[in-house]
Amino acid sequence: MKKALLLSILGAFKGERTIYGALHILQGKKSAQAIQDSHFYSLLPFYNLTPQMTRIDLEKLTQELVHEQSIILDEEFAVLTDKGQEKLAEFAQNHPYMTELNGLKYLQQTTEYWLRLTLLIQTATHLIIKQPHFVPVTSNHSVQKWVKAQIKQNRNGLDHLVHQLYKECDAFLSTCSTSQATAFVLQLSSPAQIGLTIQQIAERLQMEELNVAVMHKATLHRLFNAFQTHTFETLAICKVNEQTFSTATAQKTAQLLKEGYTLLQVGNKRRLKQSTIEDHIVELALYDSTFSIEAYVTEQEIRAVDKVANECNTLKLKELREALGEEFTYFKIRLALTRKDYLNGSTTIIR
Structure with missing residues (x-):
């Protein structure tokens, strides 16, 4: 999938930015140029998708695209061939969730939101059946502290909380693809199941690990966008305050x-x-x-x-x-x- 992501960015660049500009977007580099390119070339969905990618990784992927005749490379600038354009169209058609991503807007919210939600679900479903002892899905102290505070502040009872979490998750996931909903649910931990890792889900769904990770991130970004127009009050309590990224x-x-x-x-x-x-x-x-x-x-x-x-x-x-x-x-x-x-x-x- 990394190759397809790179091809998508190079296609948008049309030879006007270097291949290293593509790397900075995929890495989520907090530079004025990377941010500007993400906006100007409508590449916000690709921002910070592969933060661990290195220059060596990029150059290897670029050479593979050249070898496959998907791009023509002129020094550090690349343009797509007809074959590359066909691959790009196929990727977009097979991965419609890509348009729901906004890596810049939700950069620092995505991970913390998911940790809060998964731990809240795990905690509430254990406490409701009087099982206070369990291994938490995250050791993040601030997230644990936040969940404890939410449980204490909950005035409607655990039954109501669990019911609302289930009801709202079900309503939201009904708007997603089957693969997105499956990846979402399989990661949740409760007394009835231990949540799977992205790698385990990839094996079960017979998908590339990065594909599952990106798809799940798109699901969360879809949920964040839904908060603006839908009433998911219980799911929304896990929201993280938006932070400014400007200097x-x-x-x-x-x-x-x-x-x-x-x-x-x-x-x-x-x-x-x-x-x-x-x-x-x-x-x-x-x-x-x-x-x-x-x-x-x-x-x-x-x-x-x-x-x-x-x-x-x-x-x-x-x-x-x-x-x-x-x-x-x-x-x-x-x-x-x-x-x-x-x-x-x-x-x-x-x-």
Whole structure:
């Protein structure tokens, strides 16, 4: 599956970014370039999918893709062949859950949420039958402390808690594929069963281990998205507070902007170049879709950038500016690109 993931990213890059840019996305590198590429090239589903991947792994996979005639490699840049495009289409068709992933948005929530939920289910199902002694599914102290607090705070009784957990899991999993639901349930521990590992589930389902891991992550991200439109009150108690991923220096700029300072005033006050402050604005817009950019770029300009990017089939800033004209600064173009995914079906995209 790693090869297919790499091929997907290289296909989106269209030879405009190096193969190492693909590596940084798969690793979940917290650099401005990796974050920007993930957004601009609509690659958020691939962010942090293989954090342990190395340069050696990447170069080996790249050479295999070259050998299979799936890509043409020119130094560090790759473009897909017709054969590569066919493989890409086949992968997308066979793995529809990929579109539900958002590795950046849910980067630090996914693992902790799952630990909380699985331990809560294990604890509640044991306590309800008076079996307080069991080996917890996680030794994470903060998660154990959180679950103990939830059990103590539960005022409706364990019967109600277990019933609601079952009811809501059943309702949610009915919206997922059979494989997703199976992988979800098989990992749960209770007095009746010991949860299986991803490796064990992969063997049972006759799937690649990475495939199962990615599929399960997509299931959780689907659940997180469902919290916004569905009432899963019991499942939602395991939610982890969203954290900001923007840098401390960008946050300082954001605070000054909230206080009414202009970009020029922020730069003067912080003794930073205007270009640095502009970098902060782009960073804030990338990390937070609700961050208002209307003071710096109009909705009409955003649509103009998107139109030219589609017509020229490129996201290279230099080429976009040449096509748009000198009145479009690199700052405006970069900001506009942070909102390109909100254009379809959105009436207000500058927020």
